[in-house]
Amino acid sequence: MPRPHLEFVQSQMLAWRPLEPQSGRAGVERKLLSADPDSGASSNIFRYPAGWQIAAPQRLGCAEELYVLWGDLRINAIDYGPGDYAYLPAGYSRHAMGSVNGAVVVTFLEARLTPATADAPVAAGLIDCVRGNELPWGKAVGSELDTAAVGFKLLRLDPDNGDRTWLLNIDVTPGEAFEINGVERHPCVEETFLLQGDMAMPMGRMRTGAYFWRPPHIPHGPMGTQTGFLGLFRCKEGGPFATEWSEARGPIDWQAPYAPILPAGMQLNHDYDRGQAY
Ligand SMILES: [Fe+2]
Structure with a gap:
């Protein structure tokens, strides 16, 4: 399994x-x-x-x-x-x-x-x-992420299987938002730990300390951030990393209730201190 x-x-x-x-x-x-x-x-x-x-x-x-x-x-x-x-x-x-x-x-x-x-x-x-903090930001190539607001730092690339680890940053001007209105999917696992900021997803809004493990080919989006985003990402099992975008586009649900997809038996404390970073 x-x-x-x-x-x-x-x-x-x-x-x-x-x-x-x-x-x-x-x-x-x-x-x-x-x-x-x-x-x-x-x-x-x-x-x-x-x-x-x-x-x-x-x-x-x-x-x-x-x-x-x-x-x-x-x-x-x-x-x-x-x-x-x-x-x-x-x-x-x-x-x-x-x-x-x-x-x-x-x-x-x-x-x-x-x-x-x-x-x-x-x-x-x-x-x-x-x-990682001293590496210069490069461009994140790939449709909606290929903008001046988005930065990319490569930490590791496995030449044999395409596994990759990287940082992705999205700058947001206060009072504005960054929206990814399309739906994307990848041929590999996409894994993310949110180091800073927020990202509104259909299953709720991730904040600093959020984590996901998303198997290959699972569509995700639309999504967006109002406070900016800095994430640690990995591509596993099926690289090299690539993104396929849907034709369909939609609005961000900024208030989506938390409705996660979780492994059976995972124990969560919903009454946590929201001031904690992790
Ligand atoms: Fe993705």
Whole structure:
């Protein structure tokens, strides 16, 4: 069974839970955003407490992709702060890892979080650090997104399967709105964590901290933002990323009630603190 369609959840609605002891990261908590029941691949927010460090060098049996939301995280000789990104392939060694003041980190794992076997090689594709906030904004090519208001930063592109990770920003002049009146679909999974702003969708309005995992070929739109939008995106399973636009166009429903598509059994706390970012 593939990872189920989830669209969308505010991460504030999800509970922090301790990471499993076999992860080698005792003391770290996570919010599980979505997971593949077969491979164990998952999308998460990890929370590292102040003063945390690994007890022994570790290598994971899967790739770990991370984007820091808040705080500080040190892996080997690299200090990561807010906006910093890395793709650490399976078998990558962490001889030191810790946080001075604590950190909150969007973390994508390509399988269950377990140690690599001692003889496992290091997989290809290492990106040990991208300073996301320092990258220049490029253009987002593709019909309605190809405007001066929309910026694009590529963080990772897998040359073999087309998997891609990127930032997309939409600037909105106060009092105005950015509207995508068409309906789009992609041949791949589209996964998004909303870092800042809002996006009104037919199933409700996403705000900072919102997350979705949308399987291939699912139509989505119309949609729009009134406060701007900054999102962390991934294309998985079916790349390269491409967008097909419908002929049909429609108005944005700015007041659509929250009516998400959720995996069976997902527990949500609807009574969350709306001042929290995640
Ligand atoms: Fe899309």
